[in-house]
Amino acid sequence: MPEHRSTASIVTCVKAFLLLAMVGLAACGKPATHDEIRFAIAQAPLTLDPRYATDAASERVNRLIYHQLVDFDVHYRPVPSLATWICSDARHCRFSLKTDGRTFHDGSRLTAEDVVATYRSLLELKDSPHTAEFANISDVLAVDADTVDFTLKHADDQFPARLIIGILPARLLAQAHDFSHHPIGSGPLKFVAWNRALQLQRVSDGQRFVLQEVRDPTVRVLKLLRGEADMLQGDLPPELVVYLKRQPSIVVKEVPGTNDSYLGFNMQDLVLRDVRVRRAITLSIDRDAIIHQAMIGGTRPATAILPPEHWAGNPNLKPYPHDPKEARRLLTEAGIRLPLKLVYKTSTDAQRVRLATIMQAQMQQAGIDLEIRSLDWGTFFDDVKHGKFQLYGLTWVGIKTPEIYRLAFHSASVPPAGANRGRVADEILDREIERGDWSAATARIHELLPYVPLWYEGQFLAMQAGFAGDHLSPDGNWDWMQTFRRKLK
Amino acid sequence: MSRSAAVLSFWILLALVAPWLGLSADAIHLDKILAGPGMDAWLGYDDLGRDLLARLLAGAGVSLTVAGCVTVVTFILGTLVGLIAGYHGGWLDRLLMQITEVFLAFPGILLAIAFAAVLGPGVGNLILALCLTSWVGYARLARGQALALANRQHVLAAQVLGASTMRILIKHVLPLLAAPLLVEATFSIASLIIAEASLSFLGLGIQPPHASWGAMLRDGVRYLLVASHYVLVVGGSLMSLVLAVNLLGDKLRDTLDVKDRNF
Numbered sequence: 001m002p003e004h005r006s007t008a009s010i011v012t013c014v015k016a017f018l019l020l021a022m023v024g025l026a027a028c029g030k031p032a033t034h035d036e037i038r039f040a041i042a043q044a045p046l047t048l049d050p051r052y053a054t055d056a057a058s059e060r061v062n063r064l065i066y067h068q069l070v071d072f073d074v075h076y077r078p079v080p081s082l083a084t085w086i087c088s089d090a091r092h093c094r095f096s097l098k099t100d101g102r103t104f105h106d107g108s109r110l111t112a113e114d115v116v117a118t119y120r121s122l123l124e125l126k127d128s129p130h131t132a133e134f135a136n137i138s139d140v141l142a143v144d145a146d147t148v149d150f151t152l153k154h155a156d157d158q159f160p161a162r163l164i165i166g167i168l169p170a171r172l173l174a175q176a177h178d179f180s181h182h183p184i185g186s187g188p189l190k191f192v193a194w195n196r197a198l199q200l201q202r203v204s205d206g207q208r209f210v211l212q213e214v215r216d217p218t219v220r221v222l223k224l225l226r227g228e229a230d231m232l233q234g235d236l237p238p239e240l241v242v243y244l245k246r247q248p249s250i251v252v253k254e255v256p257g258t259n260d261s262y263l264g265f266n267m268q269d270l271v272l273r274d275v276r277v278r279r280a281i282t283l284s285i286d287r288d289a290i291i292h293q294a295m296i297g298g299t300r301p302a303t304a305i306l307p308p309e310h311w312a313g314n315p316n317l318k319p320y321p322h323d324p325k326e327a328r329r330l331l332t333e334a335g336i337r338l339p340l341k342l343v344y345k346t347s348t349d350a351q352r353v354r355l356a357t358i359m360q361a362q363m364q365q366a367g368i369d370l371e372i373r374s375l376d377w378g379t380f381f382d383d384v385k386h387g388k389f390q391l392y393g394l395t396w397v398g399i400k401t402p403e404i405y406r407l408a409f410h411s412a413s414v415p416p417a418g419a420n421r422g423r424v425a426d427e428i429l430d431r432e433i434e435r436g437d438w439s440a441a442t443a444r445i446h447e448l449l450p451y452v453p454l455w456y457e458g459q460f461l462a463m464q465a466g467f468a469g470d471h472l473s474p475d476g477n478w479d480w481m482q483t484f485r486r487k488l489k
Numbered sequence: 490m491s492r493s494a495a496v497l498s499f500w501i502l503l504a505l506v507a508p509w510l511g512l513s514a515d516a517i518h519l520d521k522i523l524a525g526p527g528m529d530a531w532l533g534y535d536d537l538g539r540d541l542l543a544r545l546l547a548g549a550g551v552s553l554t555v556a557g558c559v560t561v562v563t564f565i566l567g568t569l570v571g572l573i574a575g576y577h578g579g580w581l582d583r584l585l586m587q588i589t590e591v592f593l594a595f596p597g598i599l600l601a602i603a604f605a606a607v608l609g610p611g612v613g614n615l616i617l618a619l620c621l622t623s624w625v626g627y628a629r630l631a632r633g634q635a636l637a638l639a640n641r642q643h644v645l646a647a648q649v650l651g652a653s654t655m656r657i658l659i660k661h662v663l664p665l666l667a668a669p670l671l672v673e674a675t676f677s678i679a680s681l682i683i684a685e686a687s688l689s690f691l692g693l694g695i696q697p698p699h700a701s702w703g704a705m706l707r708d709g710v711r712y713l714l715v716a717s718h719y720v721l722v723v724g725g726s727l728m729s730l731v732l733a734v735n736l737l738g739d740k741l742r743d744t745l746d747v748k749d750r751n752f
Contacts, residue, residue, distance in 0.1 A: 218713050239523055239536070239715045293519035294537075348691065350711060357537055357697040361517040372697045373610060374689075376602055 036199075036208035037467075037484060038228070040220045042235035044198065044213035048191065049179035050166035051121065051128045056397055060478040061211070064200065066166020066185030067101045069115065075311045076400050078161040082110075082186075083148070090155030091138075095163075097146045104169050105190035105203070112142035117170035119150075119163075133162060157436065161401045188482045202482070209481055224250065224462060231463035234476055237351060238296040244462045251467075254298040254460045258474040260305045261395040263344075263359075263452040268423045269390050271340065278449040279320070280330040281342075281391075284366035286322035290358055291455055298458020304442045305396050305404050307456055307474075312402035312438040317446050327366035338367035344391040345383055348374045352393060385415045387423055395457070398475050402438045409433065409445060424450040493736035500730050504550035512543035515698040523716035533718045536708055539698075541722055548700035549726070555612065555694075555701075556681040559619040564674050566620070567627025572658055572666075574628070575635025582632070589628045597622040597684075604693050615694030619684060623677065630673055634666035668742040675738030679731040682706075702727055 045058035050066055053059050071081035082102070083095040095115070102110040119140045125131055136159070139151040152159060166185055169177075177184070183191045189209070192199035197212040212229065214220040217236050223229040225247060236244075245252045263281075265272045272278060291299045303317035331340055344360070346352045353374045360370040370391075375383065384392050396404065407413050410433050413420040426448060432441040445451075459476045469484035518538035526533040532541040574585040600622060608614040638644060639662070647657045686703025689695040695704060702723060709720030 217711060221714060237536075237711055239712060243715045289519055293522060350708065353697060354536060358517060358519070360698060361515070371610075374691075374696065376691050379602060 036210050037481075037486070038210045038212060038230045039478075039481075040214045040223050040229035040232045041211050042213070042215060042217070042220070044211070047180040048183040048194075050168070051118075051125060051130060052180065054129050056476070059398065060476075061198070061200075062166050062183075062185075063187070063477060063479065064189040064481055065183050065187045065191055066168070067110070067187050068166050069095055069163040070160050071164070072161075072400050075309060076306070077311050078401075082167065083115075085160050087160070090157055090159075091152040093150045093152075093159055094143070095148045095150070095160075097148075101186055104186045105184050106169070108169060108171065110167060110169070110186045111145045112148045113145075114167050114170045115148045116140050116142045117173045118165065118168045121168070121173050122165065130165065158401055158403055161403075164400075200481070205485075207485060224464070227464065230467070231461060233461045233472070233478070234459060236296075236460075236462075238294060241296045241460055241462070249465055250462055251465050252460055252462045253471045254296065254458055255472045255474050256298045256300055257456045257458045257476065258307045258310075258399075259395050259397045259457055259476065260302045260307075260399070261393070261454045261457055262302070262305075263454060264384070264389075264392045264394065264422050265450060265452075266387060266390050266422055267425070267450055268387065271336065271342070272390060274334050275449060276330045276334040277336065277340070278452075280327040280334070280366060281363065281368065282320045282449055282452045283323045283327040283330070284363045284368055285359055285452065285454070286362050287319065287454060288322065289362075290355060294355065294358060295455065296458045296460055298460065299455050300458075302453035302456050303446065304453055305399055305408065306402060306438075306442075310402075314439050314442040314446075316439075317442060320452075322362075324362075324366040327368075331367055339364075339369040340367060341369045341371065342390050343371045343373060344393065345373050345375060345380055345389045346393045347377050347380050356393060384421050387415075387421065392421075393454075398477075400475075402436070402441075405438065405441050405445070406433050409441075409450060422450045424448070491736070491740065493733040493740070496729055496733035497737060500549055500726075500733075501553065503546050504553050507546035507550055510546065512540065512546060514539065514543040514547035514700050516540070517698075523712055523719065525716070525718050532722045533716070535705070535719060536712060536716075541719065544700040544705060545702075545722060545726055548702045548705055548723075551612065551695055551700065552682045552685060552702040553730075555616055555619070555685045556678050558616050559623055559681050560674050560677055562616070562620045563624040563677075564627055564670065567624035568631045568663075568666075568670055570624070571628040571631025571633075572635050572662065575632035576639050576654070576658060576662060578636075578639070585628070586632065589625050589632075592622065593625045593629075595622075598687075598691070602691055604688075608693065610689075610694060610696045612694065615685060615688055618688060618693055619681060623681070623684075626673060626677070627670060630669060631666055634669060635662055638662050638665055664745065667745050671738050671742050671745070675735045678734045679727065682727060682731075 041057060043057050045061045046055050047053050047058050048062060048065060050062040053062050067082045069081060069083045070078045073079045080098065083097045085093050085095045087093040097112060104110055119134065119137065122128060122131055122134050123137060136152050136154055136156055137150060138153045141149045143149055150159070166187070168179060169184055172184060181194060188204065189200040189202050192201050192208065197210045200209045200211070201207070214223060217240060220229070220232050221236065221240050221244060224232055241252060244250050265278055267273055287301050291301065301319040303319055304314055306313045308315035328338070331338060344356055346356050353372065356372045360372055363370045383389055384394070407418045408420055409424045409429055410418065410420060411425040411430050412418070414423055415421060426444070429441060429444045429448065432444055459472050459474060461472045461480065466487050467484055468487045470480055473479055516539060518534065521534045521538035523536055524534045530540045530542065532545065535541055535544060570585050570589065574582040600618065604614060604618045644657060644661050647661050682703045685694060685701055686707045689701060689704055695701045705723045706720065706727060709723050712719050
């Protein structure tokens with residue numbers, strides 16, 4: 001009997017231990033009591049200095065930490081953000097600072113001197129990727145504490161739309177402050193700390209946000225499901241988005257996107273310089289099938305870099321249909337001996353390679369033998385810039401102004417002068433771009449097919465139930481952090 | 490025949506007969522993306538709606554060829570370098586080991602990117618790149634063993650009896666260091682299959698739509714939550730192969746171990 005009792009005691013002890021362990025583990029897995037909103041991101045920002053930021057995460061965070069002079073409305077027309085403006089002619093613009101949003105997070109007041117210091121700093125920097133964008137500025141002067149005058153070297157009707165760099169305090173600029181790690185702006189969110197995760201605080205109500213980098217998509221989803229993250233946005237395979245939609249504790253919001261994924265041609269290639277070949281390749285792609293089966297909700301076919309709802313968009317353009325027979329006919333007409341062998345370069349992003357593989361199979365039906373080469377980003381982008389490709393795939397991200405057409409298709413914009421990577425050289429197109437006739441320019445591009453606009457990839461935000469606020473922007477920015485809050489129970 | 494040999498033979502046989510089975514490993518069915526196992530596809534479909542069984546068999550050939558070729562070449566090369574360095578000693582040892590250390594210190598991924606840029610894709614280039622980075626392990630191991638063995642009584646006796654260096658190395662040193670090298674070789678199979686996927690991802694080696702186990706495993710992990718069959722099928726196959734190779738390696742080691750022999 002004593003032996004039985006002892007065995008029973010041991011069993012009880014083991015059960016108690018297991019129970020405690022389970023409670024402990026459960027406590028580890030569940031969120032501690034917290035007030036912050038935890039946002040799992042695929043890639044952390046590289047810099048919080050808007051003069052140097054080029055990656056999407058940095059630009060999205062900087063939009064929240066700093067105020068910019070100009071922003072865009074739903075039709076992507078430039079609208080006042082920190083300042084209103086009047087341009088007396090195409091070379092002179094006067095910006096008048098508004099009264100709100102003019103307190104830096106260190107308590108000092110944002111004045112015209114800060115605007116002048118920010119743009120002068122940009123012009124003087126030798127290593128800023130944005131300096132070239134403002135090379136047209138001849139002079140920037142503070143008229144008084146609330147007024148700034150910009151004078152340009154050459155006429156530029158679109159100039160106000162370029163002033164989207166966050167304003168930095170002049171005093172700290174003079175001290176060569178490290179904005180990249182300790183930013184001080186006047187935006188709706190202020191910087192708190194950046195150790196393992198980036199911590200921000202909303203100025204209006206003190207709501208804290210923790211932005212934690214979680215690179216692996218599966219781990220990101222698991223963190224959301226286990227309550228270790230409150231939300232995540234973008235950068236997931238579509239199947240995982242569908243999976244999240246099925247989870248009762250998760251809310252997924254989707255919006256149509258505006259970032260144009262495209263397939264670029266090298267117009268100097270002996271085969272691809274024939275428009276019939278480019279048209280055949282375009283006709284061989286079944287975009288609807290890809291969008292329906294392998295893309296996230298909200299994805300729609302694209303006909304130009306700017307979407308049709310953009311003020312410079314062209315809603316009259318119709319997507320090329322999927323017609324492999326016609327594609328074959330065009331290739332034969334062009335004197336191509338089938339199968340036509342082509343090389344398509346893409347990055348190592350798994351979804352990009354996946355989509356390329358689908359297009360490869362579709363092109364086979366049209367007699368095109370596409371060889372896919374996935375390269376690390378550095379090699380890939382270097383090849384693209386230097387024209388070392390036949391076909392390549394990329395996405396234009398966050399494009400707001402029709403100036404992109406000059407940058408991407410004007411014959412004077414071949415890299416390094418611009419982003420005319422396909423080496424397009426068409427006099428008619430050049431003239432239309434120079435005239436700013438975007439409708440005619442986009443129609444000409446649609447006809448010439450120097451690239452195939454594929455789709456505008458949809459955007460999504462997945463979050464724990466129990467949050468309220470404005471939702472997602474079509475360009476995938478993180479502006480929802482300005483309003484998001486937990487619902488009161 | 491042992492079970493491990495049977496498993497290895499099974500995979501080799503499947504890899505050999507796969508091209509004649511009439512399976513279409515590259516046929517995409519977008520409406521069947523990540524669909525589970527069924528009568529039409531016994532192991533289910535992958536992330537592009539391709540038959541996993543067909544791709545598994547197609548990938549087995551590629552992965553076994555790459556892993557096998559690289560293991561054989563690096564085993565021979567590394568052992569030769571290590572053996573000569575360790576036995577000869579002196580300036581030749583220093584020279585060979587410094588070359589080894591240069592290869593060891595050079596980041597493999599950087600070398601792969603450079604190769605991808607210069608050579609482009611292809612199984613041959615992939616094998617070359619993997620060989621260039623994988624032989625150093627064998628060389629260091631063989632050199633360490635040879636250093637210890639060079640002063641053994643039986644080696645000294647062979648020298649006194651006038652045996653040639655080649656004979657001493659082959660007859661008296663190599664058999665004693667074969668065991669740890671074989672274990673190293675069996676362990677390297679799995680890492681080579683994974684390395685193949687990484688290099689292919691960087692533009693060197695197997696490019697889409699061709700199948701390889703490493704690439705399938707990498708892709709399968711992405712869909713662990715929604716299509717666990719994908720990664721389980723590939724992971725299970727890889728595990729069975731690696732386990733079989735490791736067990737065979739153990740058996741081979743036991744067979745070759747001269748200490749266990751009854752003279």
